[in-house]
Amino acid sequence: MTRFAGIDSGSWNTKAAVIDADGRVLGTSVVRSGADLEAAARSAYGDALEKAALAPHDVEAIWATGFGRNSVTFAHGSRTELDCHGRGAAFYVSGPLVVLDIGGEDAKVIRLDADGRRLSHRMNRKCAAGTGSFLDEIALRLGVETGELPRLAANSADVLELSSFCTVFAGTELLTLIRAGKRPADLAMAAYRSLVRRVSAMDVFEGRIVATGGVVTYHPRVVELLAAELRTEVTVPPHPQEMGAFGAALAARDGAASVGPEAAPRVGARRASAGGPDEP
Amino acid sequence: MSTPRSSTGGARANAARVELASTAALRDTMGAYYRSLGDAAERGAAPVAWCTSVGPAELLRALGFAVFFPENHAAMLGAARTANRYLPLAHAQGYSPDVCSYLTSDIGAFLARETPLAAYGLRETPRADVLVFNTNQCRDVRDWFEWYARQWGVPLIGITSPRAIGDVRDDDVDAVTRQIEVLVPPLEAVAGHRLDAARLTAAVRASKESSVLWEACLQTAAHRPAPLTFFDGTIHMGPAVVLRGTPDAAVYYRTLLSELEARTREDVGAVPGENLRLYWDGMPLWGRLRALATTFAEFRTAVVASTYCNSWILSQLDEADPFRSFARASLELFIARAEAPKERYIERMVEFYDADGIIFHDCRTCPNNTNTRYGMPRRLTERLGIPTLVLDGDVNDLRCFSDEQARTNIEGFVEQLADARASARRGGRP
Numbered sequence: 001m002t003r004f005a006g007i008d009s010g011s012w013n014t015k016a017a018v019i020d021a022d023g024r025v026l027g028t029s030v031v032r033s034g035a036d037l038e039a040a041a042r043s044a045y046g047d048a049l050e051k052a053a054l055a056p057h058d059v060e061a062i063w064a065t066g067f068g069r070n071s072v073t074f075a076h077g078s079r080t081e082l083d084c085h086g087r088g089a090a091f092y093v094s095g096p097l098v099v100l101d102i103g104g105e106d107a108k109v110i111r112l113d114a115d116g117r118r119l120s121h122r123m124n125r126k127c128a129a130g131t132g133s134f135l136d137e138i139a140l141r142l143g144v145e146t147g148e149l150p151r152l153a154a155n156s157a158d159v160l161e162l163s164s165f166c167t168v169f170a171g172t173e174l175l176t177l178i179r180a181g182k183r184p185a186d187l188a189m190a191a192y193r194s195l196v197r198r199v200s201a202m203d204v205f206e207g208r209i210v211a212t213g214g215v216v217t218y219h220p221r222v223v224e225l226l227a228a229e230l231r232t233e234v235t236v237p238p239h240p241q242e243m244g245a246f247g248a249a250l251a252a253r254d255g256a257a258s259v260g261p262e263a264a265p266r267v268g269a270r271r272a273s274a275g276g277p278d279e280p
Numbered sequence: 281m282s283t284p285r286s287s288t289g290g291a292r293a294n295a296a297r298v299e300l301a302s303t304a305a306l307r308d309t310m311g312a313y314y315r316s317l318g319d320a321a322e323r324g325a326a327p328v329a330w331c332t333s334v335g336p337a338e339l340l341r342a343l344g345f346a347v348f349f350p351e352n353h354a355a356m357l358g359a360a361r362t363a364n365r366y367l368p369l370a371h372a373q374g375y376s377p378d379v380c381s382y383l384t385s386d387i388g389a390f391l392a393r394e395t396p397l398a399a400y401g402l403r404e405t406p407r408a409d410v411l412v413f414n415t416n417q418c419r420d421v422r423d424w425f426e427w428y429a430r431q432w433g434v435p436l437i438g439i440t441s442p443r444a445i446g447d448v449r450d451d452d453v454d455a456v457t458r459q460i461e462v463l464v465p466p467l468e469a470v471a472g473h474r475l476d477a478a479r480l481t482a483a484v485r486a487s488k489e490s491s492v493l494w495e496a497c498l499q500t501a502a503h504r505p506a507p508l509t510f511f512d513g514t515i516h517m518g519p520a521v522v523l524r525g526t527p528d529a530a531v532y533y534r535t536l537l538s539e540l541e542a543r544t545r546e547d548v549g550a551v552p553g554e555n556l557r558l559y560w561d562g563m564p565l566w567g568r569l570r571a572l573a574t575t576f577a578e579f580r581t582a583v584v585a586s587t588y589c590n591s592w593i594l595s596q597l598d599e600a601d602p603f604r605s606f607a608r609a610s611l612e613l614f615i616a617r618a619e620a621p622k623e624r625y626i627e628r629m630v631e632f633y634d635a636d637g638i639i640f641h642d643c644r645t646c647p648n649n650t651n652t653r654y655g656m657p658r659r660l661t662e663r664l665g666i667p668t669l670v671l672d673g674d675v676n677d678l679r680c681f682s683d684e685q686a687r688t689n690i691e692g693f694v695e696q697l698a699d700a701r702a703s704a705r706r707g708g709r710p
Contacts, residue, residue: 048461067684070377082692106685117703120661225628257702259579259694 002060004049006084007075009033009068012104012132012216016044017245018059019054021253023091027052028242037068044245045074063252065244077251077258082110082121084247090116090212090236091250097208100199100234101243102215102222104132110260122202129167130198131217137167138191141174142184146218149188153221156189158182163194170194183218189221196225209234212243216259296512298550300512302536309532310518314400320346321406327471328406330428332421333521334591334610335414335438336460338487338602341525342480343471348406349522350424354382356396357389358566366392367677380420381645381676387427410470413438414461416616418648437466438679441610443648446618456607481599483525486596493533494520495593498585500540502633505549506584507540510560511573513589528573551582556697557648559630560586562641563649563675568683575687579694587614587626588649612679614690615649622651623660630664636697638668644680667700669693 001020008015010033018027029047033040041064049056065084079087080200081101089099090112098109107124124130132146139146149241160182163170170191177187193217209232216223217240227234239246319325329345331337333352336539340347357363363381366388371377373391386405389395395405402662411425411434422438429436439459442452460632468474494517508516516536518632523529543549560583565572576583591613598605610616614625638660642652651657657668671689674680 067688080688080692080695082688083695115703117699119690120667121689121692121696122670123689258699259691259698 003052003054003058004249004252005045005059006245006250006252007045007061007062007064007072007073008064008081008084008244008248009037009041009064009066010103011032011067011106012082014040014066014068015240015242015245016041017239017242017249018048018049018054019246019249021255023253025239025242025251026054028239028245030241033068037071038073041068041072042074056169061252061255063256064246065248065251077256079248079251079256079258081244082108082123083118083211083256085253086110086112086118086121086247087116087250087254087256088243088247089212089237091246093208093210093235097206097210098203098205098213098224099210100202100205102131102195102199102211102213104214107131107202107213109199109205111203112270120203124199124202127166129170130195130202132213134167134170134195134198135191135215135219137171138174138188141171141178142187144184144210149191150219150221152185152188153192155185156183158186159193160186160190161193162187162190181233192219192221192225196222196229200226200229205230205232211236212240214241217241245257298548298552300508300516300536300539300550302516302532302539303530305535306516306518309523309528310561311400313519313522313528314397314402317346317348317397317406318400320401321348322403327409329467329470330408330411330425332413332417332425332438334416334594334613334645335412336463336606337465337524338480338483338597338606339460339467339475340412341483343468344473344479345410345471345539346406346626347522347525348408350386351382351421351473352518352522353389353395353397353405354386354676355564355566358382358387359569360372360396360556361567361678362389362394362396362676363567363676366394377645377677379645380418380424383420383424383427384645386424390428390431407432408434410467411436411438412436412467414441414610415439416441416443416495416610416613418646420648428512430457435466439610440618443616444618445611445616446620448608452611453604453607456611457604460603460607480602484597484599484602486527486530487524487594488599489527490520490524490529490533491592491594491597493530493537495590495595496538497533497537498589498593499632500537500544501582503544504557504634505551505554506557506582506633507543507545507548507550509550509576510564510583510586510589511569511576513586514564514566514569515593517589524592524594545668549582551577551580553580554582554684555580556582556636556694556701557634559626559633559635559638560588560641561626561638561651563588563643563646564692565641565673565678565681566676567678568673568681568686569685572686575690579691581694583639584635587629587651590629591615619651619654619656623663626660627664630666635666635706636701637666637693639693640668640670642670642672644672645677646675667693667696 026050029044064072064078070080095112101108111119326346329340363385369388369391370384519529596607596609
């Protein structure tokens with residue numbers, strides 16, 4: 001049986017997935033990316049292989065994705081996370097659909113047609129609002145680990161509003177609310193509500209909605225709030241955090257062509273000086 | 281089993297762009313212009329007028345002014361990637377980080393007493409004897425010039441233009457024409473002599489000739505493969521901006537056009553292996569011109585045309601009616617128009633250049649030359665059936681730009697376009 005692997009080198013975590021030719025997931029892994037992206041990729045891949053009870057020679061091809069995709073030198077090809085999250089989500093949910101991926105430092109909205117072809121994408125602006133980093137900041141201000149936010153939010157009774165415009169502004173608003181004696185449980189829920197308002201304004205959400213990424217994996221209240229905000233059902237597919245890696249494995253299986261430097265012809269190559277000034 | 285690819289660092293280094301040989305002549309032309317500013321400002325060869333990019337440059341030339349365009353100066357600060365050093369100095373003076381970073385980087389450089397024109401022998405930014413604005417593009421140009429007017433105690437005059445214009449009406453043209461006429465007496469007072477009608481006619485004729493040649497240069501990019509890209513255009517448009525009203529610009533554009541026409545005859549593309557063609561709307565990111573040009577070249581994608589480079593095509597100029605024709609030209613420019621004529625313009629450009637998609641630059645500090653904020657990308661995607669991509673950035677403030685996010689956005693867009701093309705070849709199957 002032919003197997004394929006995908007590695008998603010993300011800003012916080014590196015994810016790996018190993019699949020068979022039918023797209024069945026045989027093993028996955030999530031490790032911290034740290035400063036050595038290549039080492040994290042090898043570690044995640046090794047873990048995923050171990051869980052799949054496979055050896056490296058059992059894998060036909062490896063595709064990389066994520067912001068560190070070009071650092072995974074043992075991969076055979078790469079696609080952007082925009083492609084891989086869409087590809088992975090479309091494997092589980094037929095289109096037309098909108099994929100919302102909320103990662104550690106970015107959020108993406110990917111629109112796919114009925115055949116799973118990408119129609120458009122949007123990424124968050126250069127700001128942490130609407131990403132996992134926003135929740136980290138709020139947890140820090142509340143003096144808890146980010147992983148404790150779901151437990152806190154479960155006891156929320158009152159609806160509080162928190163800015164969705166800017167993480168720093170939200171942080172200072174939070175301090176005001178703390179001084180006003182508001183309960184941490186309600187503040188945790190307010191943080192989720194803020195994040196959902198931010199991401200739901202990124203695009204028009206029509207058709208089936210699929211949510212992926214680490215935030216929806218570890219913070220299920222975000223999915224509930226999202227469904228309420230968008231007034232529609234939101235599907236969370238299997239292994240949502242590893243969806244990019246899974247999509248990359250599907251890209252490896254499908255032989256999806258890389259469009260990056262490897263695909264470019266080298267004729268007449270003459271590199272522009274990277275260090276000199278640009279010219280007006 | 282597949283063969284692992286090599287590290288992409290080396291592959292990126294091989295990204296191909298074919299430079300234009302005319303660049304040497306461009307440097308000579310621009311260098312002579314900058315040195316002439318030094319002669320005027322520091323050795324008294326001529327009075328100096330500051331002029332916004334589509335201010336009445338022909339009138340100023342006809343009166344014998346050396347004409348300095350601070351937007352060109354600010355673009356030099358951006359391209360040299362020194363702008364971010366100067367921005368905080370202007371912010372500290374109360375100029376917000378949210379207003380035009382051309383304005384703030386230029387004022388900051390002045391406060392630091394530094395200028396890229398030092399490379400051409402100038403000790404400092406050329407001191408103006410008069411400042412002349414046209415607000416057809418934005419209000420910031422007036423605020424920018426007001427700062428210098430206060431610094432130096434020199435006259436500030438200009439055209440307060442209608443903006444967001446639907447159809448350009450005769451009464452709009454009349455109003456701007458009258459404002460230009462009113463500029464003449466104070467400019468004559470600074471120049472020390474009367475306006476010579478023959479010199480004005482000659483200046484308008486020179487601008488028209490330069491404009492026609494520049495347009496011809498840009499239109500060569502309709503050829504497949506395109507002999508020049510938007511990134512080349514931002515550099516080679518220099519003479520069309522700063523040498524309006526002189527014969528020097530046309531001299532340069534004859535050289536450039538000759539090279540571009542030779543490229544089209546020989547099918548030499550600016551991007552080897554050109555596969556996809558894009559249209560660019562909005563300002564350049566001056567500090568990332570080379571980086572972006574290289575990125576697109578790696579993806580065998582040519583950004584073949586832009587609203588920005590077309591903004592110095594002043595087709596309506598007519599030496600028989602200098603003021604009125606300039607008034608009409610400045611009002612009919614893209615940047616002065618409402619959403620509907622802007623969309624019609626981009627539609628025509630996309631069709632003419634046969635573009636596969638449109639890139640919109642959402643320029644943080646230049647809302648007036650940003651067309652993403654009132655739903656235009658979505659409307660054009662629906663009407664034209666081609667994808668659009670919005671890149672967040674800024675003309676000079678690189679803090680507003682993320683290299684990694686931009687690269688992923690661009691690569692993802694190229695994937696989408698390439699996949700759509702491959703799918704179409706397979707008869708629509710994904």
